Amino acid sequence: xxxxxxxxxxxxxxxxxxxxxxxxxxxxxxxxxxxxxxxxxxxxxxxxxxxxxxxxxxxxxxxxxxxxxxxxxxxxxxxxxxxxxxxxxxxxxxxxxxxxxxxxxxxxxxxxxxxxxxxxxxxxxxxxxxxxxxxxxxxxxxxxxxxxxxxxxxxxxxxxxxxxxxx
Numbered sequence: 529x530x531x532x533x534x535x536x537x538x539x540x541x542x543x544x545x546x547x548x549x550x551x552x553x554x555x556x557x558x559x560x561x562x563x564x565x566x567x568x569x570x571x572x573x574x575x576x577x578x579x580x581x582x583x584x585x586x587x588x589x590x591x592x593x594x595x596x597x598x599x600x601x602x603x604x605x606x607x608x609x610x611x612x613x614x615x616x617x618x619x620x621x622x623x624x625x626x627x628x629x630x631x632x633x634x635x636x637x638x639x640x641x642x643x644x645x646x647x648x649x650x651x652x653x654x655x656x657x658x659x660x661x662x663x664x665x666x667x668x669x670x671x672x673x674x675x676x677x678x679x680x681x682x683x684x685x686x687x688x689x690x691x692x693x694x695x
Contacts (some may be wrong), residue, residue, distance in 0.1 A: 531561040531606040533633075535622060537613040546689070547638060548612040549691070563606065565599055567618055581618075592624060604631055611637040619644070623688050634695045645685065647678025658682060 532555060534548040548564060555562040565579040581599045603609070603625060611619060626632065641650040647662035649655070657665050661682045668674040 529559060529561050530608065531563070532608045532610055533563045533565060533606040534610045534612055535618070536564070536566045537618055545612065548610070551610070554682075563602055565602065592628060595621075595625065596611070598624070600629065601655060603633070604629060606633055608634045608636060611635065612640070623692065626692070631661065632692075635692050636695055645682075647681045661686075 532551075534552055536545050538546050545566070552562045552564050563579065565581050567581050579598050579602055580596055609622070611622070618646065637644065640647075642648050642652045642658070646652055646658040647665060649658070649667070652658060655666065657663060662675075662678040665675050665678050668678060
């Protein structure tokens with residue numbers, strides 16, 4: 529049986545989580561085992577069997593030492609990880625876990641906004657500077673340090689993505 533893990537930022541409301549929840553509910557009807565994991569549980573509740581990515585009440589999240597054993601065990605047991613978030617910290621942490629745990633699940637990423645491939649813009653409109661590493665970003669043209677930082681973020685994303693098996 530194929531096992532799919534849906535990963536999101538929050539269990540509270542929103543289109544990304546709603547999409548994950550609908551898929552999570554439908555996949556078992558197709559003979560696929562489905563699991564949900566998020567960074568922020570809704571008031572500590574575990575709706576739909578959702579697993580918390582981090583230990584409860586941890587202030588310094590996104591440190592790999594704070595990732596819950598339940599999430600690590602789940603991550604090690606699935607065939608496909610379906611990302612429903614573009615939050616850089618969540619995605620970066622998850623990719624570091626893949627490398628640290630020496631696992632290579634197939635990755636499906638539902639891109640809900642442009643921040644997954646830009647220097648941080650959720651909507652790039654007509655700007656195509658992200659294709660060249662956000663160099664000369666018009667939004668931060670007056671701040672050389674921020675422009676350099678956005679460019680470095682894009683390069684880091686591209687280098688990380690090149691190590692993964694997207695399907």
